[in-house]
Amino acid sequence: xxxxxxxxxxxxxxxxxxxxxxxxxxxxxxxxxxxxxxxxxxxxxxxxxxxxxxxxxxxxxxxxxxxxxxxxxxxxxxxxxxxxxxxxxxxxxxxxxxxxxxxxxxxx
Amino acid sequence: xxxxxxxxxxxxxxxxxxxxxxxxxxxxxxxxxxxxxxxxxxxxxxxxxxxxxxxxxxxxxxxxxxxxxxxxxxxxxxxxxxxxxxxxxxxxxxxxxxxxxxxxxxxxxxx
Numbered sequence: 001x002x003x004x005x006x007x008x009x010x011x012x013x014x015x016x017x018x019x020x021x022x023x024x025x026x027x028x029x030x031x032x033x034x035x036x037x038x039x040x041x042x043x044x045x046x047x048x049x050x051x052x053x054x055x056x057x058x059x060x061x062x063x064x065x066x067x068x069x070x071x072x073x074x075x076x077x078x079x080x081x082x083x084x085x086x087x088x089x090x091x092x093x094x095x096x097x098x099x100x101x102x103x104x105x106x107x108x
Numbered sequence: 109x110x111x112x113x114x115x116x117x118x119x120x121x122x123x124x125x126x127x128x129x130x131x132x133x134x135x136x137x138x139x140x141x142x143x144x145x146x147x148x149x150x151x152x153x154x155x156x157x158x159x160x161x162x163x164x165x166x167x168x169x170x171x172x173x174x175x176x177x178x179x180x181x182x183x184x185x186x187x188x189x190x191x192x193x194x195x196x197x198x199x200x201x202x203x204x205x206x207x208x209x210x211x212x213x214x215x216x217x218x219x
């Protein structure tokens with residue numbers, strides 16, 4: 001079983017829609033959680049860290065549920081530029097574990 | 109702001125050759141990570157270094173080795189290259205738990 005599992009996607013949504021997806025992790029001792037965005041053939045870039053109390057950054061909201069060991073990402077009022085693969089990343093000790101990514105395509 | 113620098117950006121090697129990838133972390137970052145991302149796959153952790161010492165090891169083949177030098181740059185050495193080694197190799201660095209910065213990657217093609 002992979003350490004980090006994500007909704008497979010792809011999610012195809014119209015501009016302005018809300019899209020949300022989850023990620024589960026298997027290591028209960030995981031320490032930090034992040035959402036990264038990866039555009040085709042480019043390096044992952046940090047979208048936001050995920051805090052226990054949940055956090056929001058503009059149109060993006062992240063939630064962490066330690067009891068059920070999952071994190072979520074919600075994108076409101078989606079833009080064409082939000083089209084990307086979103087990687088769930090979990091940190092334990094000295095390594096980061098990645099999910100397989102959720103592909104989001106926003107159409108006009 | 110300075111980012112993580114990787115070189116070369118692209119590399120083409122033949123089977124059984126060797127390759128050396130370099131990573132220059134953000135200044136004052138004390139941890140370096142190496143990841144391999146095959147086509148259509150998520151990044152796979154290879155190895156990490158903290159303060160120039162190996163801190164964790166993932167799915168790194170025995171044909172690969174890595175080290176971090178006194179100036180904190182790191183090198184990934186790959187020998188007896190195989191076609192399946194063709195991938196994007198990312199280096200990331202960090203200093204705190206607030207996030208990790210990735211380099212632009214080295215695209216290795218083994219022919």
